[in-house]
Amino acid sequence: MANRDSDKMTQYAVELEDTVHWDQEMSYGQYLDLERLLACQQPNSGQHDEMLFIVIHQVSELWLKQCLHEAHAAAEHIRENKLKPAFKMLSRIARIQEQMIHVWEVLVTMTPADYTCFRDSLGQSSGFQSYQYRELEFLLGNKNPRMVEVHRSHRQHYERLTQVLHEPSIYDISLQLLKRRGFDIPDSYVKRDWSQPYQPCAEVEQAWGEIYRHTDEHWDLYELAEKLVDTEYNFQKWRFSHMKTVERIIGYKRGTGGTAGVSYLAKALDLQFFPELWSVRTAM
Numbered sequence: 001m002a003n004r005d006s007d008k009m010t011q012y013a014v015e016l017e018d019t020v021h022w023d024q025e026m027s028y029g030q031y032l033d034l035e036r037l038l039a040c041q042q043p044n045s046g047q048h049d050e051m052l053f054i055v056i057h058q059v060s061e062l063w064l065k066q067c068l069h070e071a072h073a074a075a076e077h078i079r080e081n082k083l084k085p086a087f088k089m090l091s092r093i094a095r096i097q098e099q100m101i102h103v104w105e106v107l108v109t110m111t112p113a114d115y116t117c118f119r120d121s122l123g124q125s126s127g128f129q130s131y132q133y134r135e136l137e138f139l140l141g142n143k144n145p146r147m148v149e150v151h152r153s154h155r156q157h158y159e160r161l162t163q164v165l166h167e168p169s170i171y172d173i174s175l176q177l178l179k180r181r182g183f184d185i186p187d188s189y190v191k192r193d194w195s196q197p198y199q200p201c202a203e204v205e206q207a208w209g210e211i212y213r214h215t216d217e218h219w220d221l222y223e224l225a226e227k228l229v230d231t232e233y234n235f236q237k238w239r240f241s242h243m244k245t246v247e248r249i250i251g252y253k254r255g256t257g258g259t260a261g262v263s264y265l266a267k268a269l270d271l272q273f274f275p276e277l278w279s280v281r282t283a284m
């Protein structure tokens with residue numbers, strides 16, 4: 001047994017020697033731009049837990065970046081009637097959301113006292129100003145023109161958010177697909193001012209009802225509906241965990257972003273991206 005182990009070690013060493021070429025043009029660190037990435041964690045306060053706070057936010061923003069990458073591509077594929085690749089992207093978003101939800105388990109190791117030590121150094125900055133989070137909300141269909149105003153002083157973010165606000169959401173694009181497939185979707189739901197909040201509609205609920213009642217005839221549309229529901233379900237889980245984590249750490253203090261705090265976050269739980277995909281369940 002011992003001999004076999006030392007054989008394995010030798011094989012491993014030989015393999016390493018054969019495969020590692022240190023003079024490669026592109027190294028791991030260069031490819032990932034690690035020097036820049038790892039220079040971005042600079043706590044202001046000198047308090048131990050501020051590092052965790054920064055890392056968790058940065059990890060979350062990186063996952064949001066990936067979600068946007070997938071969601072924009074999924075919308076484009078649905079527009080082109082290419083549902084299978086869109087499903088793959090929507091499934092990936094759901095897996096990423098699970099990671100983002102799980103991150104709260106790490107953050108809650110920070111006690112209220114730990115956070116209070118550096119909260120003042122955050123000034124008026126707040127997750128409320130996360131332009132990637134807002135873009136994802138717009139893309140999924142929670143349109144609110146007022147949310148763009150926060151970004152007025154940053155031209156690039158302001159223009160990007162304004163653009164996504166005025167484009168159809170992934171749900172609007174799905175309803176256009178339903179219309180192409182012969183469902184009775186009102187014209188005002190396939191062409192409208194996309195910057196305005198979505199209003200639930202009886203015909204849309206009936207169309208989804210038809211799809212859910214006859215899955216064998218409309219399997220791909222049913223699969224699309226369920227992928228969208230997965231995304232919204234996970235988004236709500238994220239919102240809920242955020243709210244409970246905030247309650248656990250700062251109680252009912254006002255937020256640094258100027259909102260009432262927990263009660264603002266609780267109200268966001270009433271928002272729905274795909275209302276008829278939920279109401280259809282009652283109607284069945």
Ligand code: HEM
Nearest residue numbers: 060126127128130133246249250255256257258259261268
């Ligand atoms: C100690 C941890 C945290 C606390 C105490 C906290 C607190 C808050 C509060 C009070 C708000 C309401 C806006 C305000 O007035 O500031 C808010 C919004 C928000 N936070 Fe956090 N947060 C924490 C961690 C995080 C993390 C890790 C993320 C991940 C990116 C995040 C993302 C957001 C987002 C996107 C909003 C806007 C939500 C919306 O407008 O619906 N927060 N947070």
Ligand SMILES: N[C@@H](CC(=O)c1ccccc1NC=O)C(=O)O
Nearest residue numbers: 122125126127128254255256257
């Ligand atoms: N709104 C938080 C502060 C906060 O959480 C925050 C501050 C700066 C950067 C990101 C943050 N995260 C989420 O809101 C608070 O009121 O304590």
